[in-house]
Amino acid sequence: MKRIFSGVQPTGNLHLGNYLGAIRNWVRLQDEFECIYCMVDLHAITVWQDPAQLRANTREVTAGLLAAGIDPARHIVFNQSRVPQHAELAWVFNCVARLGWLNRMTQFKEKAGKHRENASAGLYVYPNLMAADILVYKATHVPVGEDQKQHLELARDIAQKFNHDYGVELFPIIEPLIMGAATRVMSLRDGARKMSKSEPSDMSRINLTDDADQIAQKIRKAKTDPEPLPESLEELAARREAANLVGIYAALADESAETVLARFAGQPFSVFKPALAELAVETLGPIGAEMRRLTADPGHIDAVLRDGAARASALAAPILAEVYDIVGLLRG
Numbered sequence: 280m281k282r283i284f285s286g287v288q289p290t291g292n293l294h295l296g297n298y299l300g301a302i303r304n305w306v307r308l309q310d311e312f313e314c315i316y317c318m319v320d321l322h323a324i325t326v327w328q329d330p331a332q333l334r335a336n337t338r339e340v341t342a343g344l345l346a347a348g349i350d351p352a353r354h355i356v357f358n359q360s361r362v363p364q365h366a367e368l369a370w371v372f373n374c375v376a377r378l379g380w381l382n383r384m385t386q387f388k389e390k391a392g393k394h395r396e397n398a399s400a401g402l403y404v405y406p407n408l409m410a411a412d413i414l415v416y417k418a419t420h421v422p423v424g425e426d427q428k429q430h431l432e433l434a435r436d437i438a439q440k441f442n443h444d445y446g447v448e449l450f451p452i453i454e455p456l457i458m459g460a461a462t463r464v465m466s467l468r469d470g471a472r473k474m475s476k477s478e479p480s481d482m483s484r485i486n487l488t489d490d491a492d493q494i495a496q497k498i499r500k501a502k503t504d505p506e507p508l509p510e511s512l513e514e515l516a517a518r519r520e521a522a523n524l525v526g527i528y529a530a531l532a533d534e535s536a537e538t539v540l541a542r543f544a545g546q547p548f549s550v551f552k553p554a555l556a557e558l559a560v561e562t563l564g565p566i567g568a569e570m571r572r573l574t575a576d577p578g579h580i581d582a583v584l585r586d587g588a589a590r591a592s593a594l595a596a597p598i599l600a601e602v603y604d605i606v607g608l609l610r611g
């Protein structure tokens with residue numbers, strides 16, 4: 280059986296990085312896999328969230344998934360907190376994962392920053408909950424952007440250690456799926472930083488809800504260097520901002536970066552940027568419009584999430600029961 284699980288935090292606007300690194304691939308994998316897609320609200324609260332905003336974001340991110348083309352009738356779409364088995368398995372994994380493993384997680388170091396002692400304990404064990412999200416369904420494949428790779432390696436280690444410690448073959452060894460020409464989309468203002476929801480400047484990212492003018496303006500103002508586009512990938516690799524924009528173009532056009540360079544080599548950004556803006560508006564415009572239509576009907580979104588949670592729970596309950604039995608927790 281090939282089963283997919285993936286998740287997104289409902290902490291703010293969905294942006295182009297989420298779309299190209301993850302959600303667009305989630306849409307494409309629907310024909311080949313049984314898919315479970317989750318708004319990970321329990322992960323979101325590892326950093327304080329305004330409660331009303333968290334509820335609104337959970338609905339908006341769900342609208343984004345549906346607008347991008349995820350079919351909640353054929354697959355499962357829900358928010359994490361409604362399926363208690365995630366948190367229950369995460370506790371077991373808190374007892375399997377080693378402190379040394381968590382200490383190596385670069386995302387914790389980045390997010391906790393200089394004030395490590397002040398970070399929540401939840402932020403520290405966040406990867407254990409991620410492993411539980413996936414393994415509570417015995418999912419085999421996990422489509423994500425590049426930045427989640429280390430967390431998925433930890434999930435594999437947890438699965439292996441659990442199987443080994445209890446002498447079972449319960450959990451599968453999961454495969455990350457990191458697909459496309461833009462698996463790590465960078466900020467439009469700083470080619471050394473990842474495009475992210477938490478970056479203060481909205482000019483650093485393209486949101487799926489941005490209108491055509493906003494998209495065009497953000498691309499026009501994107502940081503670049505003064506040189507025309509190069510001929511080869513080697514030359515491009517040395518120019519972070521240019522490489523990011525070419526990667527975005529390639530992903531949106533479903534082409535390779537080589538093909539994009541073959542077309543634009545020697546051209547200045549005054550030619551390349553309008554072409555990129557046109558392509559971005561053409562691709563993202565319809566998704567934004569559909570998101571606005573869907574968000575106007577929260578009743579429909581809530582019904583999708585409720586139905587998804589009931590189906591997810593039915594899959595997770597027997598797997599968690601198996602885990603409890605294996606570990607020796609007395610039930611029934």
Ligand code: TYM
Pocket residue numbers: 284285286287288289296297298299300301302319322408409410412413421422423424425426427461462463464465473474475
């Ligand atoms: P999150 O909410 O940060 O991002 C959701 C997805 O978008 C991808 N992504 C990017 N891809 C390319 N370029 C970027 N700039 C960029 N920014 C984000 C992420 O890689 C991710 O695939 N911990 C996860 C959510 C999660 C999860 C899981 C994922 C919780 N449980 C289980 C997979 C399986 C997160 O914070 O993603």
